[in-house]
Amino acid sequence: MCASQSGRLSGDDVFDLTRTAVVMADRAGLARGWTKGAERLLGYQVSEAVGKPLAELFAGVASGASRDSRWESRLAAAEGWSGLEAVRHKDGHRLDLEFRVLPLMVAEKHSIRLVLAAEMTQTPWSGASRSFLEGILGMSPIGVAMVNADLQYVWLNDALEEMGGTSREQRLGKRLGEIQPGLDVEGIESEMRKVLSTGTPSVGYEYLGNPESDPLREHAYSTSFFRLEDEAGQVLGICYMVLDVTESYRARQRMALLNRAAERIGNSLDVWQTAQELADAAVPDLADFVTVDLLDALLSGEEPSPDPVDAADLVTMRRAGQQSVREGCPEAVVAVGDAAAYPPSAPVVLSLVEGDSALFQTLDLADGAWAAEDPVRAAHLRELGFHSLMVVPLRARGAFLGAAAFARWQHTGPFQPDDLVLAEEFVTRAAISIDNARRYTREHNTALTLQHSLLPHDLPEQCAVEAAYRYLPADPLSGVGGDWFDVIPLSGARVALVVGDVVGHGVHAAATMGRLRAAVQALADLDLSPEEVLAHLDDMVNRVGHDTNADDGVIGATCLYAVYDPVGCRCTLARAGHPAPLLISPAGRGRLLELPTGPPLGLGGMPFESVELPLPEGSLLALYTNGLLLGKALDLDGGIARLRTALADARAPLEELCDTVIGGLPGGRPVDDVALLLARTRALAPAQLATWEVPADPSAVGQARRSAAGRLAEWSLEELAFSTELIVSELVTNAIRHASGPVSLRMIRARALICEVSDSSSTSPHLRHARTTDEGGRGLFLIARYAERWGTRYTSQGKIIWAEQPLRSVGGAVPVADTDALLDALDALDDTGDPTRATGTGTEGH
Template sequence: MEQLPTPPGERPARTTHVSPAAYTATATVSEQGIVTGWSEDARRLLGYAPAEVVGRPAADLLADRSAGPGGPGPGGPGGRGAATPPVGPGQERWSGTVPLRHRDGRRLDAGLLAHRRTAAGGAAEWFVVSAVAGAPDASWDGPLGEWAFDRSPCVMAVFDGDLRLVRANAGMHRTLSLTETEMRGLRLTEIAPDPVSEETERGMRRVLETGEPQSVDGFVRPPGGAAHGWATSLAPVPGPDGRVRAVYLSAQESPKGDAAPHRTLPPDLDAARIDVARTDVARTEAAHTGTAPDSARTAQELADAAVPRLADFAVVDLLEPSPRGEGPARSLGTGALTVSRSAVRSVLGASQESRFAVGESAVYPALSPPVECLSAGRGSVYGAADPAVVRWAAQDPGAGWISEHGTHSMMLVPLRDGGTTVGLALFSRHQGREPFDPEDLRLAEELAVRAATGIHRARRTVREHTSTMTLQRSLLPHTLPVQSALEIASRYLPAGGEAGVGGDWFDVIPLSGARVALVVGDVVGHGMRASATMGRLRTAVRTLADVDLPPDELLTHLDDLIIHLSADETGGETAGGIGTTCLYVVYDPVTRRCTAARAGHPPPAVVSPEGSAYLLDVPAGPPLGLGGLPFETVEVELPEGSLLALYTDGLLQARDHDIDQALDTMLAALVRPASTLDTVCDRVLTALLTHRPDDDVALLVARTRALHTDKVAVWDLPSDPSFVGQARRNATDQLTVWGLDEAAFVTELVVSELVTNAIRYGEPPVQLRLIHEGTTLICEVSDASGTAPHMRRARIFDEGGRGLLLVAQLTQRWGTRHTLFGKTIWAEQSLVEF
């Protein structure tokens, strides 16, 4: 077997002692057999870091390629990857023992449970879990376990203090089609991963925290089955000391099968139809309130709800939305219509009736029943012998299934949400059942309305998310500015899940005197509003940085801005961005001093050239928008080659880390030697983010450089106009040393003007400083006066007033920065043209 490579410069991992605490190793594998996700506990199990596994064939992890879960494709049965167990058509789960190969070469026989699910992008994938090492307490095999287990007359399971299953009765076996051995040591969300299980597990956690019994309207969704209504009770199991040791779960199907009590159905529908409708309610409502609204998933929910309870075969075809996303791309006439096949379900398992795979385009001929249905905007019932159906089958090769499989009755129902048509659902019967009747059509239309609402909502959510992402990306820096003070790398990851894109941002701003400002901020909230507020703040920071405000003063002005924005807006706890955090850091390569202030933001991390890592002790300060509270600045000297990391709190809020552990992990990743800062960024993200983050993540890593004395020249000047000529000579002599004689003419004019103004209008002491930074020459003149000069328009016969105008014309940029002891006038000229 081909072994995964050991990274250069690293020794093979040694076998380490495994904690007796139970844990679950999880991974995701694509239908093509490629590893797409790898948790920290998977690393504990097999020794591989996520970067070593993700993107590689899952077969490389097997000690025996003849075993392992997978689906059709290169990684599935008959593919180029692992030869997997026989997975039947439509099978959604696999379990068994698989021989795996540890990173150090030894073989591990692990029990795996694999679920086929739809990923966020709509593609199918396998979610693989394995309960590892010494999970249950042996006492569960004694009287306590028997006592808890015997309490329930129905579906019963006992979960320990970590919410891992330790006992399950026959009802649990029947419901989930898994033995106790296969489920033991796993959490409910790992046994049956779906939103219903997540809600039940939250209830169990409340039992552990409060010691009080809980009731929830749900339990699990059986694989491939309906989301029945469950009356579920969760109760504490106390130990001899009275402390809650476990939670027992008792679940019984609701006598009415009511998974949605608010749903009102026609009284004349029979029990089977009521169950179908309520199944759909549970499924579509789960899709609406889930973490990733998905139109393809909602379409499949509709097909799954209809087969086999209502129909033997169902397909859902969706129309392409218009560019604005509010409806189909064109008006629905009676001409040929192209649709996208989004869901298929058949009692035959392999969906043999459908001539088009999910994701492919299908074309309905003009005047065919599907086109007529969409044009009319209402559902219809057809028999196989109806002239319209016969004509359709003769025109369209894709309709050959009607005769091939003995279809005798079908329903066509448009998917409409208000005035928007999003697609079409087709249902048929061919298994010796009665033809569809008006009540069946009525029920199908109810199902279609719910599905259409979910699909339309999902498309609107995707469109809004795309717009927000586009806005945010336009506001974030596309490239980092050229400067010599710092070597910089950055990463930005948008949030996953239902929260959507947030307002995290970063910026790198060149300042006067070869200094650089690093900024990282986190706007409260998510969506378009947070991104717009982020854009305002980034613009404000750049404007305030341009006038060289100290970090604490800059944050004070930002605080005022947030307060004004809040006053201009109404509604919502995030009005105007109150609660936004920000970290502002300025680094000076001449003095190697770093000045920082923060407004409720995590402090920066520093790694010294010797390899020690720590968090810079910057006073926290309040979040922006509270008003009236001061911000404090800290100033430290950083040796050349120090590493500085700025980040947002999304980096530290991974699901499987607490904050202290996350900080330790981040510092450990920063300390490891790396050839480039991009490698450092990737290591930090890999170490901390084993799942897609629930919040935005911004990471800015910089390595300090220094401008040594051979690049800086300083002269203290007497406050006497006769020394202006000496200042010019000092400057031109220094340019000769630097080999910049061609820049002497402009430099003499700039030095002459700035020194003359400082002596004539300023206060002593006066100082001249030249800085040679790469392709830039910086001239600075400082004095003790706080009065800043400004350009004015000189009249024809005025003898003065043109000096600053000449400076502005001859240099790239110029400006004033105030200090504690006066001001500095500076001007930068490019050396590229010389």
């Protein structure tokens, strides 16, 4: 080492051991190993020193025969020797040395001694050096040991003796497996053999085990192995240093476990599954048995009470999840889904309600707080060998949700406070996920209720088409989208077929869809043409868009509206940015209908156009949303081809065709909501129709009544003769008196009996309340009394006033006095030809 200019040794110089002689000697006092440090200190080369007596190599300044015997006694001392002595360098100058002799193999006949020597004049830190060496070999927390080539112990320090729990005498001459069966003996010895064979040190080798010093608790160790050789290169054995890293290992394990738990807990929006994920994530790394109990109200999606929970309420908790390292979970006293009783007013229950976790490390104490609180469960766990228990409350957003219990019975040892902290982290993550799942369950139920109320439950009865449908949401969890469809019976035995698609998904899109569907139904009741219906819808969407909060998203929709008339077998269609329908002829040929492409609803400013085309009886019309065509590959042409192929058999049952279409979706799940409406057209037979041209003469009213009565007799509907004659009389009378141009009467026998009177006027009658002194104004009241529905629809030539009666009368019998008076009035009308004087009905105002 080098001294500084001030003559004082620097910190680096103090711990420079290059001038320390390290010599290995046998019990006879002969040198068996000689290091470079010994060469530099004493001047003897390895070849000169090995084999010579130490008494000669460390020749004293004062010569004498007793020097040989002194070294013999020093080397023979069982506890070793240390001291100071003046010796001669090879060249003859004096050296004041400090010696330390360490026994390495006290159990063997030819045991080896380690001799350390350092020059005192150059090492004023000799006291510190001695303290340093004694600390490493005696007081250091690092365990140090040496084993021979057969892996038998030849030396160990005090730290390793205390760490392993076996004395030095028990270890010397034995292998690790003979004294520490609870460690990974096979792995450790395999690592030592590898170091012996290769000479490459092994640093930081980690293993787990239960040492004799603490057999009930698993420890983690980090060990480094180095091969020992003499100067000739002969392998002497292994020196290894071991450090107990249990706490740091467990800290790393807890962090890794917490990361894994974050990945495993909360992967679904289901309360039951989240509770089971918590139990699964904690077993077996944290506990051997875990239970998760939740409040009954929570499992049904109800809102937890914000008020403080009474401990007595906890008897209604229910087991939501559990897991065990034992197959079949024999520790459980209740099954998942059963009530998990928690005794009211107990200390642990109260602590859970208040948010405090409980840790029990000695379950076998009969008078323990938890055992006294729940003796049945405590006795059951004691019988199964459990020795430690943690109970942690589940709380989220200030509300108490339930409790999770963690138990151990294996050799990992009792729970520690750090384990309780980890369990609380687990439970906190799970509680947030469970509360989110609960909130989702509530919102999910609300959304499903909304959707169920907005979409058609069953298609209405009508005679124009045979219809079937399918609705498939893109999101199977929420089940709510903005697509809709409708079949709306219209006057004259006609039917409206509607399919629409609102932008977006979720409750907001569903609510918008509900508003549009209600608007379409209201507009359909007005008997507006398809292009007029879309124009009114466009205005409505624009108003809704202006009234909607910007955070709710963009309002927009597409729609296809079609009206089919089974009398003339014609269909009128208009679309607002919606895919064109597919028409399959009765012969099975399919084609997309060429319709004018109107703008999507909500853009405004552009007109819509409709197209009227013939649809022979048996034609199949497929209306759908774009989710049916796009699929996973977003292939529009491929979607049309798939749909045409699925509907090739136009005469197959519609329900079967719907299943074929939905089953052919690529990937099994659409990228967007799917609404499909199939309609197979029907035609009314000529025998179900009757049409008469009525002259513009009041006397023609009676003939119209008689013609209607005659046709009712042909249809075997004589029970409707009276009400039908009354309705025909009123409608024809109003048309003759207030309208212009030709008047015609048409009767249709379909699902209902329909009477229609058409004229060229654009004015419409309205229902009004007549005064007792008025001679007229009561005709429409009579029509409303006997007709199930009535109304007006406009055509390009004028208007049609219609009234429907069920084929089975629902109006009840007419009072006898009224019947007689009406019959007399009708007879008078036949005689006078003046409808206003005869019936007192006449004008209703056009």
